[in-house]
Amino acid sequence: MEEGATFDSYPYRHSLSDVVAWEPLDIAPEASLEEAAAAMAGRDVGSILVRGGTGIHAGIVTERDIVRHIAAGGSAAAAVGTVMSSPVQSLPADALVYKAMGRMERLGIRHLAVTDPDGRIVGVISLRTILKTRNTAAFALGDAIEAAPDAAAIASARARLPDLVRALMQDGGRGTTVAGAISAAMRDSTERAGLLALASMERDGLGPPPAPYVLLVLGSGGRGESLLSPDQDNAVIFDGADADDAWFAEWGKRLSDILDAAGVPYCNGGVMASNPLWRGTPASWRERVAGWIRSGRGESIMNVDIFFDFAPVLGDAALAASLRRDAIGAVEKQTVFLGNLVQHIGGFRPPLAWDAFGLLSGFQLKDGRVDLKIGGTLPLVSAARVLALRHQIEVTSTTERLRLLREKGVLSTGDAAAAAEALEAIMAIVLRQQLADLEAGLPPSSKIDPALLDRQERRRLRAHLEVIDLLQPMVQGAISG
Structure with missing residues (x-):
């Protein structure tokens, strides 16, 4: 700014x-x-x-x-x-x-x-x-990204994000609202990288897209819940022949390279359109989702965690809407698969410490910090996603999923409100820590120093994490009920 x-x-x-x-x-x-x-x-x-x-x-x-x-x-x-x-x-x-x-x-x-x-x-x-x-x-930020002539210009625009986040929080912005603004910049950056990659394909004589397509942002960016430590999560659907894959493979590589140069690092898990697993025709995507459902374990669970939160950013959005409806429809009655997703949630326990008498004694620390993603937002977001899949809810925002689950009577008013409050609070705390780390020259992450919080804030955070600790049995009951 x-x-x-x-x-x-x-x-x-x-x-x-x-x-x-x-x-x-x-x-x-x-x-x-x-x-x-x-x-x-x-x-x-x-x-x-x-x-x-x-x-x-x-x-x-x-x-x-x-x-x-x-x-x-x-x-x-x-x-x-x-x-x-x-x-x-x-x-x-x-x-x-x-x-x-x-x-x-x-x-x-x-x-x-x-x-x-x-x-x-x-x-x-x-x-x-x-x-x-x-x-x-x-x-100014969004327009600067949209008009950026190259990766360096995207990076320059994205460098304003911490100032934007700080201003939003000082203006009373909620954690999910601020995360939505960061996610918007991520989507804008991915869209712009896609357009710059298209232009480079044309310049190099590779021609325009050989088939209708849509570029997707997945994961937290698709949900509108990105924080200040993003990496790439993108995919592409193209409505053409298998032979068209070579063109989209090159395009996916170029857009991922542009994003990396713009300060959005390559995904360590390979969730990028440059990877064959994350591009394909509508038919191949449906077969892929069906395979994940049949497997229901390990990498398939992780892929589902990322895939079902996608948002279209460039191309024919109708392709994305059609795939979403079909994919959610394929999951709805797969109770074994949904049960596996619930079990997956149980593997991420909140970072709470208990004494020998089973009394809450504080936080589990690693290198003096508490990881609020692995045992905080991740199980909470996953719980809302599982229930949304079970009840054919197409929205991707965790807050909206919780609201619709409450309206459908899947979650009680109290449970939905407690989960939404926990998400808001944890996001706000992580953002505060990320801004402090950036000012100190440290890379932002999901790990917070408890010293950032006063006594009352620490007490409230423990209460929110206790809510998350009860999510797995709550979701299990809602799935089987």
């Missing part, structure tokens, strides 16, 4: 679904500009979508477009199809507001379509609506 800049955390705390007006207004391409203006006035909006074939929208016309056309001597009887802008620029409904602001500013547009997981337009957002109560200083 530039010194003295006013920071507005709103764009990092809200998604487009919070601000968009649903049920977009649209009109036939042969309709006149006069008819379009009347329709916009009737709904008090500044734009109207232009219908295309097969249920899609071919373009958009704004009030400014009409004014400019008339001012240039054009007729109000002209068809909207002759004035519209095409294609329609869009972002998914779960994108954070800052990304929409940055994209509109960079492209010089004032309206942006909002899409559902299948890529259908479900609303339109205007810059005017956002800026009624907001300033624009906060979208």
Whole structure:
């Protein structure tokens, strides 16, 4: 952040679904500009979508477009199809507001379509609506990543993340909100690396993608729960022939190289589109998921932990939505497999220390620190995922999974609230430690020094970890019930 800049955390705390007006207004391409203006006035909006074939929208016309056309001597009887802008620029409904602001500013547009997981337009957002109560200083990071010409520029933009996190926390941002902003930067970085890799393929004579595709971010980035020690977790679905794999293999290698150069290290476990296990056609992905379910042990469990939290960042989002539905459907009634997932959770015990009488005596320390991932967020996130799979819940956010599980009656109000509070608290503590470590020149991790916390905070953390310690039997009961 530039010194003295006013920071507005709103764009990092809200998604487009919070601000968009649903049920977009649209009109036939042969309709006149006069008819379009009347329709916009009737709904008090500044734009109207232009219908295309097969249920899609071919373009958009704004009030400014009409004014400019008339001012240039054009007729109000002209068809909207002759004035519209095409294609329609869009972002998914779960994108954070800052990304929409940055994209509109960079492209010089004032309206942006909002899409559902299948890529259908479900609303339109205007810059005017956002800026009624907001300033624009906060979208610089996302726009810098989106416009980055190379890996070095992505790295330079990402270097602002600690300042953003610090400002969000000082502004009262919750742990999950801050993690969402970090995840957004991860998704932006992966999307940009994918686009730069595409451009390099074209320059080197390898041509454009040979088939429709979608690039996915997996794991914590897909859930919107990344912290300040990320690595790469990405995959690709391509809707073509097996022979197309060679092109996507090279593309995956290039985008992973770009991300590594941009400060997002290669995944130690190889969860990258450059690895054959993490790319394929929809059919091969379905076979892969079926194989994980049949195996239900070891590496298959770890793959499921990463895979089912994916989010599309580039390409045809409908491919991702279709695979998600099919994959969740394949798991729903696999009680043995789900039971194996529950047993896996039990392998990650909270880092609590007990005395000879079985009384809680503090934290388990290693090198003076407590690991709040292995025995904290990991079993909590896994528990919510298992129950979401069992009950056909498609959202990836742990907080949203807990909310929907409560609404379905799978979890009691108290259990869902306790788990959500534990996640919020642990994320906030880890972020505080990561900022302190960065200031001290140490690499950020999930391990915290208990001295960071006062006595009351340590007591609350122990209580949250005790909640997590009860997750396995709770989930076991919910799965078998």
